[in-house]
Amino acid sequence: ExxxxxxxxxxxxxxxxxxxxxxxxxxxxxxxxxxxxxxGQGPQFIFQYYREEENGRGNFPPRFxxxxxxxxxxxxxxxxxxxDDSALYLCASSLRRADGYTFGSGTRLTVV
Amino acid sequence: KQEVTQxxxxxxxxxxxxxxxxxxxxxxxxYNLQWFRQDPGKGLTSLLLIQSSQREQTSGRLNASLDKSSxxxxxxxxxxxxxxxxxxxxxxxxxxxxxxxxxxGTRLFVKA
Numbered sequence: 001e002x003x004x005x006x007x008x009x010x011x012x013x014x015x016x017x018x019x020x021x022x023x024x025x026x027x028x029x030x031x032x033x034x035x036x037x038x039x040g041q042g043p044q045f046i047f048q049y050y051r052e053e054e055n056g057r058g059n060f061p062p063r064f065x066x067x068x069x070x071x072x073x074x075x076x077x078x079x080x081x082x083x084d085d086s087a088l089y090l091c092a093s094s095l096r097r098a099d100g101y102t103f104g105s106g107t108r109l110t111v112v
Numbered sequence: 113k114q115e116v117t118q119x120x121x122x123x124x125x126x127x128x129x130x131x132x133x134x135x136x137x138x139x140x141x142x143y144n145l146q147w148f149r150q151d152p153g154k155g156l157t158s159l160l161l162i163q164s165s166q167r168e169q170t171s172g173r174l175n176a177s178l179d180k181s182s183x184x185x186x187x188x189x190x191x192x193x194x195x196x197x198x199x200x201x202x203x204x205x206x207x208x209x210x211x212x213x214x215x216x217g218t219r220l221f222v223k224a
Contacts, residue, residue, distance in 0.1 A: 035214075040216075041216055042116075042216045044214075045212065090155055100146045100158060105154055
């Protein structure tokens, strides 16, 4: 079975621009979560999608938005990028809460 | 609201030493707890998942224990090797269940 794949691996954007990050969930997993990890900190929950619906959101502004597609892959969109958005963005998928989560390798976003 | 703390923040040990990493959580009504390994700039690799009904899980040289009553989990690494050098994170679902709360991690360095 394939794991969670994220693209791109690295990205440099200018302040004020918009960015889209992509995630393919592990085969059969219907739940996808996105996390932001700043340097030296633990991952912070952004939001979660279950069967194409957002079913939970952390303390992130509305300019962070997402989508989940019928094949359970997902996108994270960030508008009006700020310097503080520079971080590692992680995607995780799961089938059942009892199974824990499988993480991708992340996308390193740098905003200049 | 669940909070997760990891102590120490960093640890340096000589090769071959047995070591214990600590994880504390404030709400003992956890569903499960997961330990991850993270290499610099990379994604998270799941090491062990302990369900709330379990006391410990083992995988190779790793053993994770869970004591809900005291709000603690420990990750025991036997006969440490330089390849074990990484950041170790513990995480548990929030009370509401849809987001996972992470500790800030313990950065481990094993000296050859």
